[in-house]
Structure formats: C-alpha cells, structure tokens
Amino acid sequence: RRLRTCWDNMAFTLYSLIQAAILCVNAVAVLHEERFLTKIGWGVDQSVGGFGDEPGIKVQLMNLVRSVRTVMRVPLIAVNSVCIVLLLLFG
Amino acid sequence: EDLDCHSYNNVGQRGRAAPPAGDSVLFEDTSSAAPAMNNQGYYTPGYNMGGTSNDMQGGAGVNNLFTDPMANAAMMYGSSLANQGKDMVNKEISRFMSVNKLKYFFAVDTRYVLKKLMILMFPYTHQDWEVRYHRDTPLTPRQDVNAPDLYIPTMAFITYILLAGMALGIQKRFSPEVLGLCASTALVWIIIEVLVMLLSLYLLTVHSDLSTFDLIAYSGYKYVGMIFTVLCGLLFGSDGYFVALAWSSCALMFFIVRSLKMKILPSLSSDSMGMGSSAKPQLRLYITVATAVFQPIIIYWLTSHLVR
Numbered sequence A: 001r002r003l004r005t006c007w008d009n010m011a012f013t014l015y016s017l018i019q020a021a022i023l024c025v026n027a028v029a030v031l032h033e034e035r036f037l038t039k040i041g042w043g044v045d046q047s048v049g050g051f052g053d054e055p056g057i058k059v060q061l062m063n064l065v066r067s068v069r070t071v072m073r074v075p076l077i078a079v080n081s082v083c084i085v086l087l088l089l090f091g
Numbered sequence B: 001e002d003l004d005c006h007s008y009n010n011v012g013q014r015g016r017a018a019p020p021a022g023d024s025v026l027f028e029d030t031s032s033a034a035p036a037m038n039n040q041g042y043y044t045p046g047y048n049m050g051g052t053s054n055d056m057q058g059g060a061g062v063n064n065l066f067t068d069p070m071a072n073a074a075m076m077y078g079s080s081l082a083n084q085g086k087d088m089v090n091k092e093i094s095r096f097m098s099v100n101k102l103k104y105f106f107a108v109d110t111r112y113v114l115k116k117l118m119i120l121m122f123p124y125t126h127q128d129w130e131v132r133y134h135r136d137t138p139l140t141p142r143q144d145v146n147a148p149d150l151y152i153p154t155m156a157f158i159t160y161i162l163l164a165g166m167a168l169g170i171q172k173r174f175s176p177e178v179l180g181l182c183a184s185t186a187l188v189w190i191i192i193e194v195l196v197m198l199l200s201l202y203l204l205t206v207h208s209d210l211s212t213f214d215l216i217a218y219s220g221y222k223y224v225g226m227i228f229t230v231l232c233g234l235l236f237g238s239d240g241y242f243v244a245l246a247w248s249s250c251a252l253m254f255f256i257v258r259s260l261k262m263k264i265l266p267s268l269s270s271d272s273m274g275m276g277s278s279a280k281p282q283l284r285l286y287i288t289v290a291t292a293v294f295q296p297i298i299i300y301w302l303t304s305h306l307v308r
Helices: A002-007 A013-027 A033-037 A055-091 B035-056 B069-096 B099-105 B108-119 B151-170 B176-203 B212-218 B222-264 B280-304
Strands: none
Touching: A013 A055, A013 B176, A033 A055, A055 B176, B069 B099, B099 B212, B108 B151, B108 B222, B151 B176, B151 B212, B151 B222, B176 B212, B176 B280, B212 B222, B222 B280
16 A cells, blocks of 8 residues: 555556557648648748758758658557557446 | 677677677577477377376376377477467568567676666766667667667666555555556657657658667656655655756766767768758757757656655
8 A cells, every 4th residue: 555655646657658658649740731830830831941950959840740741641540549449338 | 900790690799708609789589499398299299298107106197298199290280289379479560660670779788788777867968979880771879889779768668657656655645556647658759759769750850770660769768766866756756856857857868969969960071062051950959959948858757756
C-alpha cells in the first residue's frame, strides 16, 4: 500500500508514454489546414521567405505540423482503432 | 603518428601486444563468416551421440541416420533456412538503425572507460573537449576520449536499476514489480529527454552532427552521477545524499555544457556570417543550458525516493 503512494506521481510505464504520444499526435493531426491554420497565419503557403537565410522557428513548426499530418493520417486510423478496442476490452 | 583508420579495420596502435588476427577497432561480425561449417559442426556430435546411445538399445537404423541422404538433405535445407532467416532479420533491423553505427558506440576499452568516468565525476581539469575526426569520420571511443559511447550509459542504467532495487530492499519496500517499474520510468525519462532535444534541435535548424545515438549517449551519462549519488546516500545518510547530489550535478552540468557547446554552438572564430542571426546563438545557448539544468532535476526526481 505504501509502495503505491510513493510511486503514484512518478511511475511511468511505457504504456503511458505510448498513450501520451498517441494523444499528442492526434492533437496535431486534428488541426485543419484551411479552416484553422491559415486563419492564424500558420498555413504552409504563408511560409515563403528567407531564401538564403535559415528558416525561423515558426516556419519549421509549420513544416513539422504539415508533415506530421500528411504522414500520420493513415497510421493514426489504425492505431486509434486498436487503442479504442483495447480500452473497451480492458479498461 | 599516423592513424590510418579509414576503414575501421585498424590494428592496435599504442604499443599493445600483437593483437590476434582480425582484431579490429570495431569488432567485426564474424558469425556470418562460416555458417555452414558451424552448423555442420553443431549437428554432427548430436547425431553421433544419438547414434551411439541408441546403439545400446539395439536401434540399428539410427546409426545410419547421418549417412542417410534424406537426413543430409533435410539438414542442409534446415541450415539454409536458418541462414535466410538470419539475413532477413538483419535486413529488417538495419532498416531501422544502422548496426555499424551502433558498433561504433560500443568500441571501447578499459582505458577509455576509466578516463571517461573520471571526466564525468571531475571534469574541471580536462583541457581539450574537441571530438577528433579523421578524414570526416569521427574517431572511435578507443582513440578519442571525448567521443560519446553507449557502453557506459547502458551499464550505468542497469547498475542504477539494480541499485534502486537494493535501496528499496534496505527500506523494506521491495517487490519484483517495483524493479520493472523503476526501469520503465527511467527509460521513459530518457526517451522524453531525447525527443525534446531532437525537437528543439530541429526547430532551431541546428546543423550539428549529433545523431540520435549521440543524444542517447549524452543523456545516459547522468546515470553515472545517479549511481554515485545513491551510493553516497545509502552509505552516509541524508547529508551524504545531498552533498553527493550537489557534486554530481555540478560535474554533470559542466560536462554537458562543455561537450555540447562544441557541437551545437557555432564556432565563434569564423564569424563571417554575422547576418541577422543574433537570435540564433542565444537560442542555441539556451538549449545547451536547459539541457544542463535538466540533469540535476531529473537526478533528484529519480533518486530522492530511494534515499529516505
């Protein structure tokens, strides 16, 4: 019983890391390109500039968001389905 | 002295005794050199022993098992299947991570390990922090004490888990699942730290040659400090724990800042660019300092519950 309380706030398992990663990637994948990102100035067509210069943080972030959305769209469907089934079965 | 190590097939340089044939700087995987012979040699005694033991029971047919062409063919087929499986596994693994690159990190020797451990605990007297190259490839840890390696972090990680089990046992809070919990917690923190570092290096377009394994190595060096801290805490009580924590935190922070400064920050001597990139060196400095500051926090977080 004491074991639990000592470890409760810091005991990570690999499963909780996977869950956190899935949630984060889901959050990034949900950002819609034209309805949301361009409205706040984060669309990828607005990332022109800095030809010889190195791209800034914002451009890198936008590229990252766009590539995550493109790459992870299909695998996320599979991973989310598996996660839902597992949670329904095993709580 | 001329170090000719362009093909990792270097034979001992520093006056070691004549190494055995094939002793290379990176140990080569010779297991695939003679598979057929090994398999043959392995199977033969088994069959012979089977033959002789069954002889006493009068099983005359078993004696001819080895000379039976059918069994021979089956054995050949089996060994070729095993080879195919091994090749396939190697191919799949090498798609995710290059095994050669991994071998580079484990090419250590005793002298390197001792020197590195001393530098980790007392980095203030070490003068030259530059990682030496030879024709564009970094030198292996055997030849360069500044090169990161994965042997020390791995061993330190395992030792830390064992030590945590022992510490919990001393406090009568031990159970086998706690060991697994401790291991996965530490592993998760390593993964988080490496991911955050990779993300920040990518966002700031730092074109350094820090690969993922380098980051894993640098973030695994803190386990040496953790072991030292936990040992002192166990031996000398709470006061010893905090003293050792302060000592290893300072040493580790110094070590990380000096090691990463070379790789992340642009060399200040060649300041030919001087464009509007004044924000860049600052941000890179922030990354280095943030990494360094993160170490004592995580050391405290992961060890404080062991020393109560």
